[in-house]
Amino acid sequence: MSTMHEVARRAGVSLKTVSRVVNGEAAVSEATRQKVTAAIAELDFRPNSVARKLRTGRIDLIGLALPQLSQPYFSALAEAVMREAERHGLTVLIELTGGDPEAELATAREHGPHLGGLLMYPVGLSDEQARSVARFVPTVLMSERAYDAPVDRVAMANREGARALVAHMASLGYTRIAALGADHSGRPEHTAAHLRLAGYQDGLREAGLDCPPELVQEVSTADWNRHAGAAGMRRLIDTGASFDAVVAFSDVLALGALRTLQEAGLRVPADVAVAGFDNIDDARYSYPTLTSVEPGIAQIAREALALLNNRMNDAAAAENRLIVADFELTARESTLGGMAAWGGA
Amino acid sequence: MSTMHEVARRAGVSLKTVSRVVNGEAAVSEATRQKVTAAIAELDFRPNSVARKLRTGRIDLIGLALPQLSQPYFSALAEAVMREAERHGLTVLIELTGGDPEAELATAREHGPHLGGLLMYPVGLSDEQARSVARFVPTVLMSERAYDAPVDRVAMANREGARALVAHMASLGYTRIAALGADHSGRPEHTAAHLRLAGYQDGLREAGLDCPPELVQEVSTADWNRHAGAAGMRRLIDTGASFDAVVAFSDVLALGALRTLQEAGLRVPADVAVAGFDNIDDARYSYPTLTSVEPGIAQIAREALALLNNRMNDAAAAENRLIVADFELTARESTLGGMAAWGGA
DNA sequence: CCATCGATTGACATCGTTGAACTAGCCATG
DNA sequence: CATGGCTAGTTCAACGATGTCAATCGATGG
Numbered sequence A, B: 001m002s003t004m005h006e007v008a009r010r011a012g013v014s015l016k017t018v019s020r021v022v023n024g025e026a027a028v029s030e031a032t033r034q035k036v037t038a039a040i041a042e043l044d045f046r047p048n049s050v051a052r053k054l055r056t057g058r059i060d061l062i063g064l065a066l067p068q069l070s071q072p073y074f075s076a077l078a079e080a081v082m083r084e085a086e087r088h089g090l091t092v093l094i095e096l097t098g099g100d101p102e103a104e105l106a107t108a109r110e111h112g113p114h115l116g117g118l119l120m121y122p123v124g125l126s127d128e129q130a131r132s133v134a135r136f137v138p139t140v141l142m143s144e145r146a147y148d149a150p151v152d153r154v155a156m157a158n159r160e161g162a163r164a165l166v167a168h169m170a171s172l173g174y175t176r177i178a179a180l181g182a183d184h185s186g187r188p189e190h191t192a193a194h195l196r197l198a199g200y201q202d203g204l205r206e207a208g209l210d211c212p213p214e215l216v217q218e219v220s221t222a223d224w225n226r227h228a229g230a231a232g233m234r235r236l237i238d239t240g241a242s243f244d245a246v247v248a249f250s251d252v253l254a255l256g257a258l259r260t261l262q263e264a265g266l267r268v269p270a271d272v273a274v275a276g277f278d279n280i281d282d283a284r285y286s287y288p289t290l291t292s293v294e295p296g297i298a299q300i301a302r303e304a305l306a307l308l309n310n311r312m313n314d315a316a317a318a319e320n321r322l323i324v325a326d327f328e329l330t331a332r333e334s335t336l337g338g339m340a341a342w343g344g345a
Numbered sequence C: 001c002c003a004t005c006g007a008t009t010g011a012c013a014t015c016g017t018t019g020a021a022c023t024a025g026c027c028a029t030g
Numbered sequence D: 001c002a003t004g005g006c007t008a009g010t011t012c013a014a015c016g017a018t019g020t021c022a023a024t025c026g027a028t029g030g
Helices: A004-011 A015-022 A030-043 A049-056 A072-087 A101-114 A127-136 A158-171 A192-207 A226-238 A251-263 A297-313 B004-011 B015-022 B030-043 B049-056 B072-087 B101-114 B127-136 B158-171 B192-206 B226-238 B251-263 B297-313
Strands: A061-066 A091-096 A117-120 A139-141 A152-155 A177-182 A216-218 A245-248 A273-277 A291-294 A322-324 A328-330 B061-066 B091-096 B117-120 B139-141 B152-155 B177-182 B216-218 B245-248 B273-277 B291-294 B322-324 B328-330
Touching: A004 A015, A004 A030, A015 A030, A049 B049, A049 B101, A061 A072, A061 A101, A072 A091, A072 A251, A072 A297, A072 B072, A072 B091, A091 A101, A091 B072, A091 B091, A101 A117, A101 A127, A101 B049, A117 A127, A117 A297, A127 A139, A139 A297, A152 A297, A158 A177, A158 A192, A158 A245, A158 A273, A158 A291, A158 A328, A177 A192, A177 A226, A177 A251, A216 A226, A226 A245, A226 A251, A245 A251, A251 A273, B004 B015, B004 B030, B015 B030, B061 B072, B061 B101, B072 B091, B072 B251, B072 B297, B091 B101, B101 B117, B101 B127, B117 B127, B117 B297, B127 B139, B139 B297, B152 B297, B158 B177, B158 B192, B158 B245, B158 B273, B158 B291, B158 B328, B177 B192, B177 B226, B177 B251, B216 B226, B226 B245, B226 B251, B245 B251, B251 B273
Parallel strands: A061 A091, A061 A117, A117 A139, A139 A152, A152 A322, A177 A216, A177 A245, A245 A273, A273 A291, B061 B091, B061 B117, B117 B139, B139 B152, B152 B322, B177 B216, B177 B245, B245 B273, B273 B291
Antiparallel strands: A291 A328, B291 B328
């Protein structure tokens, strides 16, 4: 790579003048500007961003810390964030934390100082850890949970969404509604799992329905995948409890559950209605198609980047803000029926 | 953030001595080392990687350019690469190209100079563009296609894998085997789509079976998703052609196809056998479970990083290498049957 | 004709770190 | 005792850009 120095020599001007041209500063005559531009083109010069960063202290790289990528929800979120970041002229560095609070903290500690900002989907992070994270780098958390730390937050309406699912099922006449994906594993409260469980209970209460503990199946958040969904459903069936609907706390859990129900000879939704969360692409192509809550990923990405951008430019921004994205319940065959047309495969 | 300078002053030693301690160089007495270590701890100093990069020219950041993340195959690949990179002490920056050759080239041009190396899954890249990419940064392509450029390559056995799938189906007695996912859209040859089509044809030939053109459905590689799989299957059915098996060129295509077949009242595999490629997690939880080719993602990630690391450390490495990962055919219900136990939902 | 002004341009220090070259002290050797 | 070789440490320049401030120049006005 050629440097500004070489460009300057070739154009017969000083280093600083080249810098001026490159940065589009005003005080350069048209003649010199052209000389310099020509030299830049001839040498195929492009400014060394590392040197520039060192000098200016500005960094156009932001981190995105996610528990994992292989869950469709997270890869969709990552894509949305990357697209949005591009609009802000930012590059995104994805970090995987596995949902481990130590890893979440370590990400910020290790990479924070070299990032302009950090977007994190925290799972295990404690208040104190969150404070620590925010010390290293301007941070926006994608979490409904309030933290005692100077961070902004963007969240989906976990509680409201779960409540809406239960209300939807209740309105269709289902009365023994099970939950799949509760997680009491010593984690901070206000995680997605906690909030969705709370919303589920809200919904039952409002519908005047029972909430028998045996209908709540635990699945550790870190294991929200098809395997665990299928296994959790199997456990629920094996308890012998009677139920006619299942609210899974994520679509992949629901898709796993569908599989187990079908293996068990139970028809969806004739015998058991099923709904999930996240509205991933698969929900439209499963068998049957899956009722789900769309968490507004695009909006989350947009708001998160707006907040982060603010904080990056104005470190001492006044208040910490919380933005809750709009959600939407999309009802499909797994609760509504309409399977007749499919033939009895 | 505190700097080495402050650490040096606090420890009462020179800048360089601090640098030595930080980098674990030998010529430091135990006494001074401890003084410096203490000062580092007190000030919570961590070296500024931007300055270090500028000085050493070494960069521990590598790029991973993928068409997209939301396909399970790519997110799984990304996770594998990130895990492997960590073992090498490297950080991964993911870039999305959308499979557009211009974007693939732009990624290298924009980010290449600031990356230690680049791992790319090329889709549209031409020879000349590949040469250009490699000029910007040490590059390893994840592609079976040979490029006239100084790049190493890691590939899966696309052609062999497809051939094995057809052989598998032929051995089970299927004779009219369709293909879903061919892509003749003016792209360079040797893409996954081309190779899998070639393997499919190899398999048919070896089994002594016909290869009627109406059984080959096109789906542009950029659209390999459930939607397109379902639509492609629909088109195939609508042609009225008779077939008893479908080899889809990716699992998501196959999963979409399953949906359409079920809608059409066709039983899998009793009426039509289905198989896919990639062996994504979903293949084990679909209905029915999906026969697929496991492309050896872990091995690909491992080999790719080994090659890249070599090239980063020894820019003028001798020959360009090609490593083809081992594949494995995993037969499941979509070709083998065993659905009886499921009940007739 | 000289002082002043606005518009360009350049010299130099600087960001935080590391590599090269050098020095001070100490011990062993002949 | 002079020499040389080692160790532990220092000083200085450099990586490639940008910010600060001063210098230059032609033109203008008195």
